[in-house]
Amino acid sequence: TVAVSERAEQASTLRQSARSRSTERAELKGEFANTPQKYVKPDPREGEQWDMAHIKADHAHEITDGSRKVLVGVLDSGIDADHPDLAPNIDVNNSVNCTDGGTIDRSPTGWQPTTSDHGTHVAGTIGAARNGIGITGVAPNVRMASVKVVNDDGFIYPEYAICGFMWAGLRGMDVTNNSYYIDPFEFWCQDQANQAAVVEAVGRAVTWSTKKGTVHVAAAGNSAYDLSRKTTNASSPNDSTPIERTINNGCLDIPTELPEVVTVSSYAQIGTSNETQLSSFSNRGKNVIDVAAPGSRILSTIVKDNGYGLKSGTSMASPHVAGVAALMKSKHPGWRPARVIQQLKAQADERPCAPQQTSSSPGALCTGSPSNNSYAGHGMIDALDAVRR
Numbered sequence: 344t345v346a347v348s349e350r351a352e353q354a355s356t357l358r359q360s361a362r363s364r365s366t367e368r369a370e371l372k373g374e375f376a377n378t379p380q381k382y383v384k385p386d387p388r389e390g391e392q393w394d395m396a397h398i399k400a401d402h403a404h405e406i407t408d409g410s411r412k413v414l415v416g417v418l419d420s421g422i423d424a425d426h427p428d429l430a431p432n433i434d435v436n437n438s439v440n441c442t443d444g445g446t447i448d449r450s451p452t453g454w455q456p457t458t459s460d461h462g463t464h465v466a467g468t469i470g471a472a473r474n475g476i477g478i479t480g481v482a483p484n485v486r487m488a489s490v491k492v493v494n495d496d497g498f499i500y501p502e503y504a505i506c507g508f509m510w511a512g513l514r515g516m517d518v519t520n521n522s523y524y525i526d527p528f529e530f531w532c533q534d535q536a537n538q539a540a541v542v543e544a545v546g547r548a549v550t551w552s553t554k555k556g557t558v559h560v561a562a563a564g565n566s567a568y569d570l571s572r573k574t575t576n577a578s579s580p581n582d583s584t585p586i587e588r589t590i591n592n593g594c595l596d597i598p599t600e601l602p603e604v605v606t607v608s609s610y611a612q613i614g615t616s617n618e619t620q621l622s623s624f625s626n627r628g629k630n631v632i633d634v635a636a637p638g639s640r641i642l643s644t645i646v647k648d649n650g651y652g653l654k655s656g657t658s659m660a661s662p663h664v665a666g667v668a669a670l671m672k673s674k675h676p677g678w679r680p681a682r683v684i685q686q687l688k689a690q691a692d693e694r695p696c697a698p699q700q701t702s703s704s705p706g707a708l709c710t711g712s713p714s715n716n717s718y719a720g721h722g723m724i725d726a727l728d729a730v731r732r
């Protein structure tokens with residue numbers, strides 16, 4: 344299920360003055376004086392993108408907007424093909440629909456959105472164009488392929504996701520974003536034969552495409568659940584009558600908990616400051632969460648009127664990490680997935696448990712060290728390090 348939680352978190356103005364942004368930029372230039380600088384003219388609504396400032400994407404763009412050679416697969420509900428902020432970066436030839444029973448459908452419109460604008464929002468965060476209108480994505484010069492894996496009823500069945508992962512590997516994609524869990528089980532238990540078979544099948548597709556060079560990034564999920572200490576679940580199967588059942592740590596949220604996948608938790612801005620805390624809805628878990636990214640009240644592209652809107656969810660956090668991975672691949676085209684993943688963690692900025700542990704966020708408290716804890720994993724993703732290291 345694609346999980347978007349529109350929460351009325353504190354109504355806050357996200358606007359930063361253009362003046363303070365340019366002052367920040369000027370100050371930062373001293374930090375890497377030997378790197379060639381380019382003047383970056385912000386797109387009109389960049390001031391509302393607190394998320395991009397928080398991960399230093401604005402400063403990264405003074406070095407590069409990413410390479411045209413890099414291709415990101417958006418495994419989601421489709422990308423609005425004629426949205427003016429997305430159209431320049433959509434790779435039509437590599438876009439595909441996987442929701443026809445998991446077979447490859449390359450028809451011209453098969454991969455476009457039907458009942459959901461989730462994928463359109465996710466795509467804008469990864470790579471909305473720098474074109475003088477609207478917003479700018481994390482990697483505004485990379486290419487994106489729509490890999491439609493969400494059917495018209497909002498479900499992502501195993502064969503759709505397997506088709507998507509295989510396609511990504513076949514087409515040589517650098518990165519995929521996966522803001523969903525595979526239906527109808529929120530957790531697939533390896534001590535149940537039929538569920539174990541699905542974990543195995545999806546896992547093989549992930550492993551195969553990773554070997555082909557694709558880095559897979561996925562949302563941690565929106566159940567405020569501690570993925571490191573699983574006890575019960577009452578949400579599955581979600582396409583018939585859910586049953587409350589006892590689960591254990593061998594029951595996996597897939598694809599996010601598969602071994603080679605980058606697992607992303609969501610953070611929210613505190614007031615209008617540059618401080619953040621774990622989003623109330625975000626899943627967490629020591630040694631499960633790899634990195635954190637902004638995921639609350641994220642402004643991005645939507646289908647209605649080719650416009651813009653706010654959405655919240657780990658679905659919105661994951662594409663920030665996919666975008667940073669795309670910037671990293673732009674700078675280091677030869678890096679294998681393991682290296683990219685190791686560097687995403689190493690370059691992330693530490694987010695210690697304190698003072699977040701005292702926040703009003705429900706669910707398990709934060710445990711672990713500043714460099715690896717249950718809320719932020721190895722820390723907040725860092726777009727600037729990705730392009731200068």
Ligand SMILES: [Ca+2]
Pocket residue numbers: 423424425426646649
């Ligand atoms: Ca449109």
Ligand SMILES: [Ca+2]
Pocket residue numbers: 386428471472473474475476477478479
């Ligand atoms: Ca734009």
Ligand SMILES: [Ca+2]
Pocket residue numbers: 599600601602603604605606631633
């Ligand atoms: Ca992981």
Ligand SMILES: [Ca+2]
Pocket residue numbers: 689690691692725728
């Ligand atoms: Ca850093």
